[in-house]
């Protein structure tokens with residue numbers, strides 16, 4: 001028990017001291033996950049919305065594959081990207097393996113199905129009325145589709161939060177394709193693994209605290225965003 | 240003058256069931272037309288076909304003199320001249336202002352034109368005080384009034400009203416009737432009104448159409464229909480009896 005309390009104390013001190021190495025690791029973590037989230041969102045939101053709104057061939061199949069990949073184990077995502085980027089792989093000549101770019105690729109693979117699948121679901125859950133109302137007020141098809149997407153924004157924000165939470169917290173993919181190289185591809189989660197292995201429990205706890213603070217901040221920011229767009233929304237009142 | 244709508248041998252089915260079967264129907268310009276009939280007789284379905292929201296299975300629809308081929312450009316052009324207040328009005332997320340401004344925004348109107356138009360519409364319906372309110376928190380009647388204001392803001396040539404005053408108190412209902420009459424007389428807007436309020440139909444309508452089980456069983460001037468209905472079903476519906 002003492003060890004744990006001691007660890008937590010030292011962990012807090014470590015965070016407080018703003019150790020430059022830890023700051024650097026935190027920045028890499030954020031940079032990788034936010035880049036992956038951004039790219040996955042740029043692809044996933046429009047594709048998910050299009051899948052929900054357009055009756056195109058192969059739509060059901062694509063959606064089912066997307067839903068399946070929402071639960072893709074991070075290590076597997078890492079493995080796929082590893083196989084593609086390894087020297088003998090199809091994109092081997094670019095020598096991306098063990099760089100932040102490779103980590104971003106693997107995380108896109110994790111985030112895309114979540115964003116795309118949840119966007120499709122939340123858009124499909126909108127009712128016909130939304131489209132009808134927009135169209136009777138003179139909206140073109142594109143404008144009506146946009147109105148439906150706007151009505152779905154709560155669900156899309158939830159999809160983004162879910163994806164980001166998963167990215168920041170995962171170890172498997174970034175470890176496999178990043179290689180946990182100090183000063184370059186080491187991120188918060190892989191550092192925890194390493195520090196624990198080296199017996200540096202308090203450093204591991206300190207980094208863990210940072211990870212928690214980041215996750216908590218994400219939730220906080222999302223809540224603020226939601227409040228801004230749903231000023232007077234009281235939600236469902238259960239009495 | 241070409242009629243606003245001309246329907247020829249229109250059939251609409253849902254599954255096996257034929258919910259609408261209209262042989263010929265002509266809606267004249269600049270009139271107030273009331274469609275009456277029991278629940279499920281196909282009034283909303285008919286309106287949705289005329290408003291180009293639902294596609295008929297067979298037959299030919301003419302809107303404002305154009306033969307409908309359901310092409311994208313034609314649909315948009317014609318839909319922008321009509322608008323509908325539906326039986327259950329849907330409010331977009333956002334303020335009352337956002338909702339009433341919607342139709343003007345999609346038409347690419349400038350902000351400085353939108354604001355006064357929204358204010359004017361809301362004022363007509365006595366809803367000015369609610370301009371900044373969250374549209375989702377309105378009461379049923381307030382919501383209905385905002386829906387009417389939203390429809391009037393775009394100054395349509397054809398206005399569909401599907402039971403517009405069903406949730407509205409008598410005083411406000413009379414005011415809304417006056418506005419409907421006003422835009423019909425002053426702006427020449429063609430009004431197509433579905434109502435279960437027979438007094439309202441009698442007060443407002445120039446032409447009355449009576450539907451039964453997907454078919455148009457009688458039509459004529461309000462005076463004819465209310466004073467000398469020809470069809471047995473119309474007669475009993477208007478007198479509140481049932482024919483079984």
Ligand SMILES: Nc1ncnc2c1ncn2[C@@H]1O[C@H](COP(=O)(O)OP(=O)(O)OP(=O)(O)O)[C@@H](O)[C@H]1O
Pocket residue numbers: 253258276277278279280281282283284285326
């Ligand atoms: N999308 C749909 N799918 C299946 N059946 C439908 C659909 N829309 C309408 N119907 C059926 O078509 C019939 C006509 O419906 P419609 O809404 O036109 O009736 P209405 O005359 O407007 O009735 P009310 O006075 O209750 O509003 C009804 O029996 C209804 O159940």
Ligand SMILES: [Mg+2]
Pocket residue numbers: 282283284326401
């Ligand atoms: Mg109806």
